[in-house]
Amino acid sequence: MPGPLELVVLAIIVLILFGGYKRLPALGRSAGKGARVGGEKAKELAGMAQKKTEGIDSKSIANKAGKGLREAKELKQVITDPIPEKKPAESSKPKTES
Numbered sequence: 001m002p003g004p005l006e007l008v009v010l011a012i013i014v015l016i017l018f019g020g021y022k023r024l025p026a027l028g029r030s031a032g033k034g035a036r037v038g039g040e041k042a043k044e045l046a047g048m049a050q051k052k053t054e055g056i057d058s059k060s061i062a063n064k065a066g067k068g069l070r071e072a073k074e075l076k077q078v079i080t081d082p083i084p085e086k087k088p089a090e091s092s093k094p095k096t097e098s
Contacts, residue, residue, distance in 0.1 A: 002010070018027055 015024070018024055
C-alpha cells in the first residue's frame with residue numbers, strides 16, 4: 001500500500017501528464033465508465049458460466065480428480081524412489097525344534 005507522500009507524487013505526475021485540470025474530469029469519467037462496463041461484463045460472464053454448469057455433478061468430478069491426483073503421486077513416488085535392496089531369502093524348509 002503506497003504511503004501518503006507516494007500518493008502526492010503520483011497525483012502531481014498525473015496532473016502534469018494529463019494537462020492539469022482541463023482533462024482530468026474527462027479522464028475520471030472515462031475511467032468510471034470503463035469500470036462500470038467491466039463490472040457488467042463480469043456479471044454477464046458469471047451468469048453464462050453458471051448456466052453452462054447447471055446439471056453437472058461437481059462432487060463426482062472432484063472425486064475423480066482427487067483419485068487421479070493420488071494415483072499420479074503414487075506413480076511419481078514409485079518412479080523417483082530408489083529400488084529397495086532385496087533381503088536374502090530364508091530357506092523354505094520349516095525349522096524343527098530340538
